[in-house]
Amino acid sequence: MFGPEGPSLRELAVQALSSVERGYDLLAPKFDRTPFRTPDSVLESVAKALAPLGPFADGLDLCCGTGAGAQVLTGLCRHSVTGVDFSAGMLDVARHRVRPTGGPEVAWVRGDARALPLRAAFDLVVSFGAFGHFLPRELPGLFTEVHSVLRPGGRFAFPVLAPPRPTRTGYWMLLGFDTVMRVRNALWRPPFVMYYRAFRLGTVLDELERAGFGVGLHALPEFGRRDDGSPRARLVVARRTQPAAGNVNS
Template sequence: MFGPEGPSLRELAAQALSSVERGYDLLAPKFDHTPFRTPDEVLESAAKALAPLGPFADGLDLCCGTGAGVQVLSGLCRQSVTGVDFSAGMLEVARRRVRSDVGPLTAWVRGDARALPFPAVFDLVVSFGAFGHFLPRELPGLFAQVHSVLRPGGRFAFPVLAPPRPTRPGFWMLLGFDAVMRVRNALWRPPFVMYYRTFRLGDVLGELGRAGFEAELRALPEFGRRDDGSPRAGLVVARALSPRRAA
């Protein structure tokens, strides 16, 4: 699961017993050598799906981590790209690994996605692999924040993977991981919020609508389809309606 350049079990344990912010500060130097980083295939497929919707002027990578999504935005946005994350350690790695001397102006901002420090200045907001860190009750506020930083008609996009079926080992692995995290958070403080099975597509699309978005799911054809014809991976693309239409 982890290569020789990835974190040791001891380092992972130290991360898991920390807060989310401190945990990612600790993991940051080795994050790109873990399976937690969004695979390049997903990033490339998302970029390909978003390209026809542009061109975009200004983009924001929400919970940017070490900057993989910023690199996607750099190929889609003409003027500026911003990465925001609450982990100083992740931002430090992002600053070092992402080239900012070519393409649109790049900025890095330390901030909480639940209280974004921006006005409505973005045409595109993306996020990759961060939603497990938000409890379901936090989604209305999170999506409202994203809506508040988008210009009318701007897009909010993020990939989703089809959940494994109960007949697959992956289903039980994710179920077990979430159960372990719930026990950990019941017994240890501060909590470390990271769940794989709480971000349900139907609920998410409903919350996006209530936050003032018009949302759709676009299949990512590079990942094929399941036996029932449903896509194995998709891209949620939500368009920000004007405040008057969203009311």
């Protein structure tokens, strides 16, 4: 799973016993050489699906990590790209990894996605592989924050993969990982929130609509279909169509 340039077992253990923020600070220098980084195939597929929905002026990579999503945005946005993350270590890697080359301006902001230190200045917000760090009860607040930084008509887009079926090895691997994390968090502080099976598409779509989004699903054809004909991967595209619930001034 991890190559010789990736983190050692000891390094992973230290990360797992840290807070989420501290853990990613420690992992940042080797993060791109782990399976936790979003694969290029997913990034390229999302970029291809979003291109016809543009043009976009300003984009935000939410929970940007080492900047893979921000790199995608540099090919979709004409004016500016911003990456936001709460890990200083991940942002430091991103600054060196994503360098402007005559395209949009690129900026990096340290901040919590649940309380974004940004204004409504974006036409497109993307996020890759970060939602396992949010508990289900945090989704309403998270989506309200995203809504608040989008201009009217702006879009929030992220890929979702179809969950493996119980007959597949992947199902039991994810179940085992989540179980280990729950035991770890019951016995150790600070908690490390990372649950692969807590982000359920039906709940997510409902919460996006409550936050003031109109939601669409787009199949990502590069990943094919399951035996029942459903897509293996989809792109959720949520468009800001109305003020957030309870806020008539948004």
